[in-house]
Amino acid sequence: MVVPDSDVPPQHTGSVQQTPVHLSPLLTDLYQLSMLHGYWHHGMHQQQAVFDLYFRRSPYGGGYAVWAGLENALEYVEQLRFGTDAVRYLESLNLFDAAFLEALRGWRFSGRIESFPEGSVVFAHEPLLTVTAPLWEAQLIETALLNTLNFQTLVATKAARCVSVAGGGSVIEFGARRAQGPDGALSASRAAFIGGAAATSNVLAGQRYGLPVVGTHAHAWVESFPDELTAFRAYAELHPASTTLLLDTVNTLASGLPNALTVAQELRGRGTELRAVRLDSGDLAYLSRRVRAALDAAGFPDVKIMASNDLSENVIQSLISEGARLDIYAVGTQLVTGGGEGGGALGGVYKLAELDGQPRMKLTGDPAKTSLPGRKRVWRAHSSHQQLAWDVVSLGSQEEPPSVGERVSDPANPLRRSRLPAGLSWENPRQTVMEAGRRVTAPEALEDLQRRARGECSRLPEGTLRLLNPHTYRVSLSADLQTAREQLISRLEDGLGDTDSGTA
Ligand SMILES: Nc1ncnc2c1ncn2[C@@H]1O[C@H](COP(=O)(O)OP(=O)(O)OP(=O)(O)O)[C@@H](O)[C@H]1O
Ligand SMILES: O=P(O)(O)OC[C@H]1O[C@H](OP(=O)(O)OP(=O)(O)O)[C@H](O)[C@@H]1O
Numbered sequence: 001m002v003v004p005d006s007d008v009p010p011q012h013t014g015s016v017q018q019t020p021v022h023l024s025p026l027l028t029d030l031y032q033l034s035m036l037h038g039y040w041h042h043g044m045h046q047q048q049a050v051f052d053l054y055f056r057r058s059p060y061g062g063g064y065a066v067w068a069g070l071e072n073a074l075e076y077v078e079q080l081r082f083g084t085d086a087v088r089y090l091e092s093l094n095l096f097d098a099a100f101l102e103a104l105r106g107w108r109f110s111g112r113i114e115s116f117p118e119g120s121v122v123f124a125h126e127p128l129l130t131v132t133a134p135l136w137e138a139q140l141i142e143t144a145l146l147n148t149l150n151f152q153t154l155v156a157t158k159a160a161r162c163v164s165v166a167g168g169g170s171v172i173e174f175g176a177r178r179a180q181g182p183d184g185a186l187s188a189s190r191a192a193f194i195g196g197a198a199a200t201s202n203v204l205a206g207q208r209y210g211l212p213v214v215g216t217h218a219h220a221w222v223e224s225f226p227d228e229l230t231a232f233r234a235y236a237e238l239h240p241a242s243t244t245l246l247l248d249t250v251n252t253l254a255s256g257l258p259n260a261l262t263v264a265q266e267l268r269g270r271g272t273e274l275r276a277v278r279l280d281s282g283d284l285a286y287l288s289r290r291v292r293a294a295l296d297a298a299g300f301p302d303v304k305i306m307a308s309n310d311l312s313e314n315v316i317q318s319l320i321s322e323g324a325r326l327d328i329y330a331v332g333t334q335l336v337t338g339g340g341e342g343g344g345a346l347g348g349v350y351k352l353a354e355l356d357g358q359p360r361m362k363l364t365g366d367p368a369k370t371s372l373p374g375r376k377r378v379w380r381a382h383s384s385h386q387q388l389a390w391d392v393v394s395l396g397s398q399e400e401p402p403s404v405g406e407r408v409s410d411p412a413n414p415l416r417r418s419r420l421p422a423g424l425s426w427e428n429p430r431q432t433v434m435e436a437g438r439r440v441t442a443p444e445a446l447e448d449l450q451r452r453a454r455g456e457c458s459r460l461p462e463g464t465l466r467l468l469n470p471h472t473y474r475v476s477l478s479a480d481l482q483t484a485r486e487q488l489i490s491r492l493e494d495g496l497g498d499t500d501s502g503t504a
């Protein structure tokens with residue numbers, strides 16, 4: 001639920017339903033407004049534009065990404081208005097005509113958005129989301145769309161990577177304290193859940209998004225009591241049905257473990273069971289084996305073992321290969337910041353593909369950065385075993401699926417061509433999610449998005465989920481799109497004279 005006037009300041013009523021500050025039309029780069037001013041001034045602002053959003057490289061050197069943030073992006077676009085405070089602020093910059101500022105008051109997003117459903121598995125070079133709208137509408141929303149979708153896709157993908165190596169163990173998100181600011185924490189909790197995290201420690205995310213919230217206790221709890229056993233007993237007494245004890249405040253094996261066993265026996269005497277213990281330092285593989293053996297020997301095979309301490313997909317994979325006996329992986333910093341090699345940020349871009357019915361493209365010296373002109377469509381092929389097999393980007397006018405034997409090319413390297421094999425069944429994986437500025441699909445439950453992500457990950461070709469040097473999923477351009485692209489490049493280069501690159 002969003003309050004339509006983005007200028008209403010958040011009021012301290014305790015409700016989380018107030019318009020968050022990031023729903024303002026000013027969450028944009030100044031150059032978007034400068035361009036809007038110019039488009040309006042030149043009478044171009046109502047020209048119909050088509051922009052595509054895509055990324056050129058999967059994060060973390062991986063072979064896929066999990067598409068996340070769509071619902072927040074649509075909510076933003078649908079409610080966007082320039083209210084009095086926003087216009088007044090822009091006026092104070094002394095950059096814009098009064099008449100333009102007045103025109104902004106009537107700005108509404110009236111266009112169409114097509115997108116992969118949230119939670120889909122997506123790949124580099126394919127249009128993930130396409131905006132068709134009057135130029136000044138489509139241009140303004142670039143910054144906020146990229147901000148929302150890049151970040152959540154980065155984090156959802158990180159969660160999926162952690163889950164993919166956790167061997168059936170649960171991954172939970174503990175990152176609020178290390179996230180990039182309050183909104184970073186909130187969006188990260190949402191995205192991590194879509195990517196497969198089972199729960200979050202972030203209580204606001206629990207309230208806002210209905211995510212399951214979980215928690216143990218900190219070292220401070222143990223330090224606040226005269227001794228560890230007293231602290232464990234006090235915790236278990238208050239939370240008998242949901243106690244997880246942190247073992248390493250004094251010494252994991254010499255103190256935490258025997259004290260936890262004592263409390264486990266005492267809880268059983270009162271008719272309940274200790275739920276779990278948490279390891280937060282040291283050699284987590286070794287300690288987990290020792291703790292598992294002790295719990296089993298004492299008759300507590302169902303007490304779970306949780307690990308935390310700067311976990312990542314690589315650490316989880318290593319722990320499992322070392323024979324760790326862990327049931328729950330609590331991941332904080334690395335998950336909510338999308339950290340690690342090849343992470344930090346997803347480089348999604350938003351490029352003009354058509355204006356006023358004419359194809360447009362960005363030409364650069366780097367073929368991988370040359371954008372794809374015109375309205376396009378994405379086709380996704382499944383094998384007879386329901387495996388995801390191949391994505392083809394075609395011209396938008398192509399109503400029929402790609403045909404067997406069609407020569408398709410690599411988006412980043414037109415010289416790499418292949419022929420489409422038989423035995424594939426094709427579908428259009430994208431859907432219209434907004435029409436005439438209104439959402440036309442109902443928001444989906446986050447559980448359903450998580451289920452979609454998990455299902456699609458499980459249907460990827462072998463090796464695509466691998467962390468190191470994954471199999472490259474096939475994304476190709478149809479023959480017609482490749483031809484259209486080459487023709488436009490020739491036309492643009494003909495117009496360039498001696499220079500070797502340019503933009504149209
Ligand atoms: N058996 C293991 N194999 C691979 N990585 C591990 C293993 N055990 C722990 N790690 C990881 O090694 C990294 C560093 O752990 P380190 O041993 O420095 O922490 P610590 O010093 O024990 O804990 P703290 O710094 O919190 O006191 C962490 O990312 C941790 O998750
Ligand atoms: O390590 P992360 O993946 O970010 O996960 C969250 C960490 O936050 C807590 O640590 P805390 O802030 O108490 O610091 P410390 O345990 O590193 O001293 C917890 O004990 C985890 O170790």
Ligand SMILES: O=C(O)c1cccnc1
Nearest residue numbers: 174201214215216217218
């Ligand atoms: O509940 C916990 O144990 C927790 C939550 C956040 C960060 N570290 C630990």
